[in-house]
Amino acid sequence: MTTILGIDPGLTRLGVGVIKQGAGRTISLVHVEVFTTSPDSDISERLGSHSRSIEGILERFSPDVVALERVFAQHNLRTVMGTAQVSGVALALAHARGIPVSLRTPSEVKAAVTGYGRAGKNQVGSMVQAILGLDSIPQPADAADALAIAITEAWRGVGLPKGNSSADTPALKAWREAEAAAKRPRLQK
Protein backbone atom coordinates (compact mmCIF):
# COMPACT_ATOMS: atom_id res chain seq x y z
CA MET A 1 0.00 0.00 0.00
CA THR A 2 1.22 3.46 -0.91
CA THR A 3 -0.10 6.60 0.73
CA ILE A 4 -0.20 9.64 -1.55
CA LEU A 5 -0.79 13.23 -0.48
CA GLY A 6 -2.06 15.56 -3.20
CA ILE A 7 -1.80 19.31 -2.56
CA ASP A 8 -3.58 22.09 -4.44
CA PRO A 9 -1.63 25.10 -3.15
CA GLY A 10 -3.30 28.44 -2.51
CA LEU A 11 -3.19 31.21 0.07
CA THR A 12 -6.94 31.65 0.58
CA ARG A 13 -7.76 27.96 0.10
CA LEU A 14 -5.22 25.15 0.39
CA GLY A 15 -6.60 21.76 -0.67
CA VAL A 16 -5.10 18.51 0.63
CA GLY A 17 -6.20 15.01 -0.39
CA VAL A 18 -4.82 11.72 0.92
CA ILE A 19 -5.43 8.43 -0.91
CA LYS A 20 -4.17 4.89 -0.53
CA GLN A 21 -3.15 2.86 -3.55
CA GLY A 22 -3.22 -0.92 -3.48
CA ALA A 23 -2.36 -3.34 -6.29
CA GLY A 24 -2.70 -1.93 -9.82
CA ARG A 25 -4.99 1.06 -10.06
CA THR A 26 -6.99 0.35 -6.88
CA ILE A 27 -7.22 3.56 -4.90
CA SER A 28 -9.32 4.74 -1.99
CA LEU A 29 -9.96 7.95 -0.12
CA VAL A 30 -8.25 8.43 3.24
CA HIS A 31 -8.74 12.12 3.97
CA VAL A 32 -9.64 15.36 2.26
CA GLU A 33 -9.56 18.85 3.73
CA VAL A 34 -9.34 22.49 2.71
CA PHE A 35 -7.45 24.93 4.92
CA THR A 36 -8.39 28.59 4.61
CA THR A 37 -6.76 31.85 5.65
CA SER A 38 -8.24 35.31 5.56
CA PRO A 39 -7.02 37.90 3.04
CA ASP A 40 -7.20 40.32 6.00
CA SER A 41 -4.38 38.52 7.82
CA ASP A 42 -0.83 39.41 7.01
CA ILE A 43 1.14 37.22 4.68
CA SER A 44 3.49 35.69 7.24
CA GLU A 45 0.54 34.72 9.44
CA ARG A 46 -1.21 33.09 6.48
CA LEU A 47 1.88 31.16 5.44
CA GLY A 48 2.61 30.22 9.04
CA SER A 49 -0.90 28.84 9.39
CA HIS A 50 -0.65 26.79 6.19
CA SER A 51 2.79 25.57 7.23
CA ARG A 52 1.36 24.21 10.50
CA SER A 53 -1.57 22.62 8.64
CA ILE A 54 0.68 20.87 6.13
CA GLU A 55 2.99 19.66 8.92
CA GLY A 56 -0.06 18.27 10.72
CA ILE A 57 -1.13 16.34 7.62
CA LEU A 58 2.40 14.97 7.03
CA GLU A 59 2.60 13.91 10.70
CA ARG A 60 -0.83 12.29 10.75
CA PHE A 61 -0.75 10.38 7.44
CA SER A 62 3.00 9.86 6.76
CA PRO A 63 2.59 9.91 2.98
CA ASP A 64 5.09 7.98 0.82
CA VAL A 65 4.97 10.71 -1.80
CA VAL A 66 3.67 14.27 -2.06
CA ALA A 67 2.18 15.41 -5.37
CA LEU A 68 1.78 19.11 -5.95
CA GLU A 69 0.32 21.22 -8.69
CA ARG A 70 3.09 22.91 -10.62
CA VAL A 71 2.71 26.68 -10.55
CA PHE A 72 3.23 28.76 -13.66
CA ALA A 73 4.03 32.45 -13.69
CA GLN A 74 1.71 32.95 -16.66
CA HIS A 75 -1.38 32.02 -14.63
CA ASN A 76 -3.63 34.43 -12.77
CA LEU A 77 -1.26 37.19 -11.67
CA ARG A 78 -3.50 38.21 -8.79
CA THR A 79 -3.09 34.88 -6.99
CA VAL A 80 0.04 33.29 -8.42
CA MET A 81 2.51 34.79 -5.95
CA GLY A 82 0.61 33.47 -2.93
CA THR A 83 0.22 30.11 -4.63
CA ALA A 84 3.97 29.95 -5.26
CA GLN A 85 4.70 30.89 -1.65
CA VAL A 86 2.43 28.12 -0.31
CA SER A 87 3.94 25.60 -2.72
CA GLY A 88 7.42 26.64 -1.53
CA VAL A 89 6.43 25.97 2.08
CA ALA A 90 4.96 22.55 1.15
CA LEU A 91 8.05 21.55 -0.85
CA ALA A 92 10.44 22.52 1.95
CA LEU A 93 8.37 20.64 4.57
CA ALA A 94 8.18 17.49 2.45
CA HIS A 95 11.93 17.65 1.83
CA ALA A 96 12.64 18.09 5.54
CA ARG A 97 10.91 14.74 6.14
CA GLY A 98 12.67 13.04 3.24
CA ILE A 99 9.41 12.54 1.33
CA PRO A 100 9.79 12.57 -2.47
CA VAL A 101 7.84 15.28 -4.26
CA SER A 102 6.25 15.10 -7.69
CA LEU A 103 5.05 18.16 -9.61
CA ARG A 104 2.08 17.79 -11.97
CA THR A 105 0.80 20.29 -14.49
CA PRO A 106 -2.92 21.10 -14.50
CA SER A 107 -3.30 19.53 -17.94
CA GLU A 108 -1.60 16.31 -16.83
CA VAL A 109 -4.03 16.08 -13.93
CA LYS A 110 -7.08 16.78 -16.09
CA ALA A 111 -5.96 14.26 -18.71
CA ALA A 112 -5.28 11.59 -16.08
CA VAL A 113 -8.66 11.78 -14.38
CA THR A 114 -10.99 12.82 -17.22
CA GLY A 115 -9.14 11.79 -20.40
CA TYR A 116 -9.14 15.38 -21.58
CA GLY A 117 -6.36 17.90 -20.88
CA ARG A 118 -8.68 20.88 -20.96
CA ALA A 119 -11.49 19.47 -18.85
CA GLY A 120 -13.50 21.87 -16.67
CA LYS A 121 -13.73 21.90 -12.87
CA ASN A 122 -17.04 19.99 -12.93
CA GLN A 123 -15.67 17.19 -15.09
CA VAL A 124 -12.67 16.82 -12.79
CA GLY A 125 -14.92 16.79 -9.72
CA SER A 126 -17.31 14.21 -11.20
CA MET A 127 -14.45 11.89 -12.17
CA VAL A 128 -12.85 12.19 -8.72
CA GLN A 129 -16.21 11.28 -7.20
CA ALA A 130 -16.58 8.26 -9.53
CA ILE A 131 -12.98 7.03 -9.18
CA LEU A 132 -13.06 7.15 -5.37
CA GLY A 133 -16.70 5.96 -5.13
CA LEU A 134 -17.87 9.00 -3.17
CA ASP A 135 -21.48 10.02 -2.52
CA SER A 136 -20.93 13.50 -3.90
CA ILE A 137 -18.32 15.70 -5.55
CA PRO A 138 -15.81 16.89 -2.93
CA GLN A 139 -16.36 20.59 -2.22
CA PRO A 140 -14.95 23.19 -2.66
CA ALA A 141 -13.12 22.65 -5.97
CA ASP A 142 -9.77 22.81 -4.14
CA ALA A 143 -10.69 19.56 -2.34
CA ALA A 144 -11.50 17.76 -5.60
CA ASP A 145 -8.38 19.20 -7.24
CA ALA A 146 -6.11 17.98 -4.43
CA LEU A 147 -7.57 14.47 -4.80
CA ALA A 148 -7.22 14.64 -8.61
CA ILE A 149 -3.52 15.46 -8.18
CA ALA A 150 -3.10 12.48 -5.83
CA ILE A 151 -4.94 10.17 -8.28
CA THR A 152 -2.70 11.36 -11.12
CA GLU A 153 0.34 10.49 -9.05
CA ALA A 154 -1.09 7.04 -8.24
CA TRP A 155 -1.76 6.22 -11.88
CA ARG A 156 1.48 7.60 -13.21
CA GLY A 157 3.35 4.87 -11.31
CA VAL A 158 1.51 2.21 -13.31
CA GLY A 159 2.79 3.58 -16.62
CA LEU A 160 1.20 3.56 -20.02
CA PRO A 161 0.75 0.46 -22.20
CA LYS A 162 3.62 0.26 -24.69
CA GLY A 163 3.31 -0.41 -28.39
CA ASN A 164 0.32 0.07 -30.64
CA SER A 165 -0.79 3.58 -29.74
CA SER A 166 -3.50 3.53 -32.43
CA ALA A 167 -5.37 1.28 -30.02
CA ASP A 168 -5.32 3.95 -27.30
CA THR A 169 -8.55 4.93 -25.66
CA PRO A 170 -9.27 8.69 -25.74
CA ALA A 171 -8.14 8.84 -22.09
CA LEU A 172 -4.79 7.25 -22.91
CA LYS A 173 -4.31 9.53 -25.90
CA ALA A 174 -4.95 12.63 -23.79
CA TRP A 175 -2.60 11.25 -21.14
CA ARG A 176 0.20 10.67 -23.66
CA GLU A 177 -0.26 14.18 -25.00
CA ALA A 178 -0.16 15.69 -21.53
CA GLU A 179 2.96 13.67 -20.68
CA ALA A 180 4.69 14.84 -23.84
CA ALA A 181 3.72 18.46 -23.11
CA ALA A 182 5.05 18.12 -19.56
CA LYS A 183 8.44 17.11 -20.91
CA ARG A 184 8.84 20.27 -22.97
CA PRO A 185 11.13 23.02 -21.61
CA ARG A 186 9.39 25.09 -18.97
CA LEU A 187 10.03 27.95 -16.61
CA GLN A 188 10.86 25.83 -13.62
CA LYS A 189 12.33 22.38 -13.19
Place this chain on the structure above:
Amino acid sequence: MTTILGIDPGLTRLGVGVIKQGAGRTISLVHVEVFTTSPDSDISERLGSHSRSIEGILERFSPDVVALERVFAQHNLRTVMGTAQVSGVALALAHARGIPVSLRTPSEVKAAVTGYGRAGKNQVGSMVQAILGLDSIPQPADAADALAIAITEAWRGVGLPKGNSSADTPALKAWREAEAAAKRPRLQK
Protein backbone atom coordinates in the same frame (compact mmCIF):
# COMPACT_ATOMS: atom_id res chain seq x y z
CA MET B 1 19.87 47.36 20.44
CA THR B 2 17.72 45.89 17.72
CA THR B 3 18.90 43.05 15.49
CA ILE B 4 17.50 43.15 11.96
CA LEU B 5 17.71 40.36 9.39
CA GLY B 6 17.33 41.45 5.76
CA ILE B 7 16.59 38.75 3.19
CA ASP B 8 16.91 39.01 -0.59
CA PRO B 9 15.04 35.86 -1.62
CA GLY B 10 16.11 33.79 -4.60
CA LEU B 11 16.43 30.13 -5.53
CA THR B 12 19.92 30.24 -7.07
CA ARG B 13 21.22 32.90 -4.67
CA LEU B 14 19.61 33.77 -1.33
CA GLY B 15 21.15 36.82 0.34
CA VAL B 16 20.95 37.35 4.10
CA GLY B 17 22.26 40.38 5.97
CA VAL B 18 22.18 40.94 9.73
CA ILE B 19 22.71 44.40 11.23
CA LYS B 20 22.43 45.89 14.71
CA GLN B 21 20.77 49.22 15.29
CA GLY B 22 21.65 51.33 18.29
CA ALA B 23 20.30 54.77 19.20
CA GLY B 24 18.97 56.83 16.28
CA ARG B 25 20.33 55.78 12.93
CA THR B 26 23.48 54.09 14.23
CA ILE B 27 23.80 50.71 12.55
CA SER B 28 26.56 48.17 12.20
CA LEU B 29 27.19 44.98 10.29
CA VAL B 30 26.82 41.68 12.15
CA HIS B 31 26.80 39.10 9.38
CA VAL B 32 26.28 38.78 5.64
CA GLU B 33 26.08 35.60 3.61
CA VAL B 34 24.75 34.28 0.32
CA PHE B 35 23.38 30.75 0.13
CA THR B 36 23.37 29.09 -3.26
CA THR B 37 21.63 26.07 -4.76
CA SER B 38 22.22 24.48 -8.12
CA PRO B 39 19.64 24.74 -10.91
CA ASP B 40 20.44 21.05 -11.51
CA SER B 41 18.95 20.06 -8.14
CA ASP B 42 15.25 19.47 -7.88
CA ILE B 43 13.03 22.17 -6.51
CA SER B 44 12.19 20.50 -3.20
CA GLU B 45 15.89 19.92 -2.49
CA ARG B 46 16.68 23.56 -3.26
CA LEU B 47 13.88 24.86 -1.04
CA GLY B 48 14.78 22.37 1.68
CA SER B 49 18.36 23.60 1.62
CA HIS B 50 17.34 27.27 1.82
CA SER B 51 14.89 26.44 4.58
CA ARG B 52 17.69 24.91 6.70
CA SER B 53 19.95 27.90 5.95
CA ILE B 54 17.31 30.44 7.02
CA GLU B 55 16.55 28.43 10.17
CA GLY B 56 20.26 28.42 10.97
CA ILE B 57 20.44 32.21 10.64
CA LEU B 58 17.32 32.74 12.78
CA GLU B 59 18.74 30.39 15.42
CA ARG B 60 22.19 31.99 15.44
CA PHE B 61 21.24 35.68 15.42
CA SER B 62 17.71 35.77 16.94
CA PRO B 63 16.64 38.83 14.94
CA ASP B 64 13.96 41.11 16.40
CA VAL B 65 12.52 41.67 12.94
CA VAL B 66 12.87 40.10 9.50
CA ALA B 67 12.72 42.39 6.47
CA LEU B 68 12.12 40.81 3.10
CA GLU B 69 11.99 42.10 -0.43
CA ARG B 70 8.41 42.09 -1.64
CA VAL B 71 8.01 39.95 -4.75
CA PHE B 72 5.96 41.13 -7.69
CA ALA B 73 4.46 38.88 -10.32
CA GLN B 74 5.30 41.42 -13.03
CA HIS B 75 9.04 40.98 -12.53
CA ASN B 76 11.30 38.58 -14.38
CA LEU B 77 9.01 35.63 -15.14
CA ARG B 78 11.92 33.24 -15.42
CA THR B 79 12.90 33.62 -11.78
CA VAL B 80 9.86 35.02 -10.02
CA MET B 81 8.27 31.68 -9.09
CA GLY B 82 11.38 30.43 -7.33
CA THR B 83 11.79 33.78 -5.61
CA ALA B 84 8.20 33.62 -4.36
CA GLN B 85 8.73 30.05 -3.12
CA VAL B 86 11.84 31.04 -1.15
CA SER B 87 10.07 34.08 0.28
CA GLY B 88 7.16 31.83 1.34
CA VAL B 89 9.56 29.55 3.21
CA ALA B 90 11.23 32.54 4.92
CA LEU B 91 7.89 34.08 5.94
CA ALA B 92 6.60 30.81 7.40
CA LEU B 93 9.84 30.22 9.34
CA ALA B 94 9.84 33.75 10.79
CA HIS B 95 6.20 33.39 11.79
CA ALA B 96 6.87 30.03 13.47
CA ARG B 97 9.35 31.84 15.76
CA GLY B 98 7.01 34.75 16.39
CA ILE B 99 9.32 37.23 14.66
CA PRO B 100 7.54 40.15 12.98
CA VAL B 101 8.07 40.42 9.23
CA SER B 102 8.24 43.57 7.15
CA LEU B 103 7.99 43.61 3.35
CA ARG B 104 9.85 46.29 1.40
CA THR B 105 9.54 47.12 -2.26
CA PRO B 106 12.74 47.43 -4.33
CA SER B 107 12.09 51.15 -4.87
CA GLU B 108 11.61 51.75 -1.13
CA VAL B 109 14.96 50.08 -0.50
CA LYS B 110 16.75 52.01 -3.22
CA ALA B 111 15.25 55.31 -2.05
CA ALA B 112 16.18 54.61 1.57
CA VAL B 113 19.84 53.83 0.95
CA THR B 114 20.64 55.97 -2.12
CA GLY B 115 18.00 58.69 -2.11
CA TYR B 116 16.81 57.59 -5.54
CA GLY B 117 14.07 54.99 -6.12
CA ARG B 118 15.53 53.84 -9.43
CA ALA B 119 19.16 53.54 -8.36
CA GLY B 120 21.30 50.85 -9.98
CA LYS B 121 22.94 47.87 -8.28
CA ASN B 122 26.28 49.70 -8.04
CA GLN B 123 24.80 52.74 -6.32
CA VAL B 124 23.04 50.51 -3.79
CA GLY B 125 26.22 48.54 -3.17
CA SER B 126 28.33 51.70 -2.72
CA MET B 127 25.87 53.21 -0.27
CA VAL B 128 25.68 49.97 1.74
CA GLN B 129 29.47 49.99 1.91
CA ALA B 130 29.52 53.64 3.06
CA ILE B 131 26.66 53.31 5.57
CA LEU B 132 28.17 50.26 7.25
CA GLY B 133 31.77 51.49 6.92
CA LEU B 134 32.96 48.43 5.00
CA ASP B 135 36.28 48.08 3.16
CA SER B 136 34.56 47.06 -0.07
CA ILE B 137 31.12 46.58 -1.61
CA PRO B 138 29.60 43.30 -0.37
CA GLN B 139 29.60 40.74 -3.17
CA PRO B 140 27.64 39.29 -4.92
CA ALA B 141 24.85 41.86 -5.38
CA ASP B 142 22.47 39.64 -3.36
CA ALA B 143 24.65 40.25 -0.27
CA ALA B 144 24.52 44.04 -0.70
CA ASP B 145 20.77 43.88 -1.44
CA ALA B 146 20.04 41.88 1.73
CA LEU B 147 21.94 44.49 3.78
CA ALA B 148 20.15 47.34 1.97
CA ILE B 149 16.80 45.77 2.92
CA ALA B 150 17.91 45.52 6.57
CA ILE B 151 19.13 49.16 6.54
CA THR B 152 15.77 50.28 5.09
CA GLU B 153 13.99 48.52 7.93
CA ALA B 154 16.29 50.13 10.50
CA TRP B 155 15.68 53.62 9.19
CA ARG B 156 11.97 53.20 8.72
CA GLY B 157 11.62 52.93 12.52
CA VAL B 158 13.07 56.39 12.95
CA GLY B 159 10.40 57.95 10.75
CA LEU B 160 10.57 60.99 8.53
CA PRO B 161 10.79 64.57 9.80
CA LYS B 162 7.31 66.10 9.90
CA GLY B 163 6.34 69.51 8.59
CA ASN B 164 8.06 71.62 5.98
CA SER B 165 8.67 69.12 3.20
CA SER B 166 10.09 71.85 0.92
CA ALA B 167 13.18 71.55 3.13
CA ASP B 168 13.56 67.84 2.28
CA THR B 169 16.89 66.62 1.03
CA PRO B 170 16.71 64.69 -2.27
CA ALA B 171 17.01 61.47 -0.23
CA LEU B 172 14.02 62.36 1.93
CA LYS B 173 11.98 63.35 -1.13
CA ALA B 174 12.71 60.03 -2.83
CA TRP B 175 11.88 58.24 0.41
CA ARG B 176 8.51 59.99 0.77
CA GLU B 177 7.68 59.17 -2.85
CA ALA B 178 8.60 55.52 -2.36
CA GLU B 179 6.54 55.37 0.84
CA ALA B 180 3.53 56.85 -0.94
CA ALA B 181 3.93 54.40 -3.83
CA ALA B 182 4.16 51.51 -1.38
CA LYS B 183 0.78 52.48 0.07
CA ARG B 184 -0.99 52.19 -3.29
CA PRO B 185 -3.10 49.05 -3.91
CA ARG B 186 -0.96 46.13 -4.94
CA LEU B 187 -1.20 42.50 -5.83
CA GLN B 188 -0.37 41.14 -2.45
CA LYS B 189 -0.75 42.50 1.07
